[in-house]
Amino acid sequence: MAVTPTLTALQVMQDAPVIPVIVLTDPKHAVPMARALVAGGIRMLEITLRTPQALACMELIAREVPQAVVGAGTVRSASDAQAAAMAGARFAVSPGYTHAVGHACRELGLPLLPGVATGSEIMMAQEDGFTELKFFPAMQAGGAAMLKAWGGPFGDVRFCPTGGVTLHNAPDLLALPNVACVGGSWLVPFDALAQGDWARIETLAREASGLRR
Structure with missing residues (x-):
C-alpha cells in the first residue's frame, strides 16, 4: 500500500531557489556542511548516491x-x-525516469x-502522475531555450533544471514561468569541503537563497 508523503515535490522545489547537488566522500563533513547550508537559507539537501559514504552521510544529517x-x-x-x-x-x-x-x-x-x-520522457513521467520534474542535463540538453519550447506543450x-547550472546562469532559468527552482553543485565545492571552509559554503548558500524567481 502506498504511503502518503508528508512533503510534496512542489514543496521541495519551492522552498528555496536552489537545491544543492552534493557529493560527499567523508562522513565527518556531512553535519558541519549541512549546518552551513541551513544557516545560509538552504534546507533541501540533495545528497547524491555517487559514493559509498552517501547513505551514512544522510543518516548523520x-x-x-x-x-x-x-x-x-x-x-x-x-x-x-x-x-x-x-x-x-x-x-x-533521479537522473532519468523508470516506472x-x-x-x-x-x-x-x-x-x-x-x-x-x-x-517522450516528460510524457512517460506524466502518465505515472509526476508533474514536477528535473530537467537533466539542463545546459547540455538545451538550457533555457528548451524550457521555453516545452512551455507550450x-x-x-x-x-528543476540541473546540470551545468551556475550562479551566473541560474537567474535566466529562474525567470522562466515553468521553472520552480534549479539544482546546482556550486554551493558545495570540493575544495571547500576538503578544507572544512564552512563559512564559504554558508556564503554561497546565502547568495543562492537570495536569487529571484
Missing part, C-alpha cells in the same frame, strides 16, 4: 541537523530508493523529482 530536509540524488533503482528512505531521506531525485523508480518512491512516500531530457509541468 537526518539525525544531527533537524532543520535540514535530506534528499537522495542519483536514485536509479527501487533498491536505491529503499536504502535512501531507510537512511532518513525525505525526497528523491520502477516511480512506483518505489510512491510506495515509500518519497516525493520524487524524475529526471527528463526529452518530450507541457504548460502544466514545473521543472
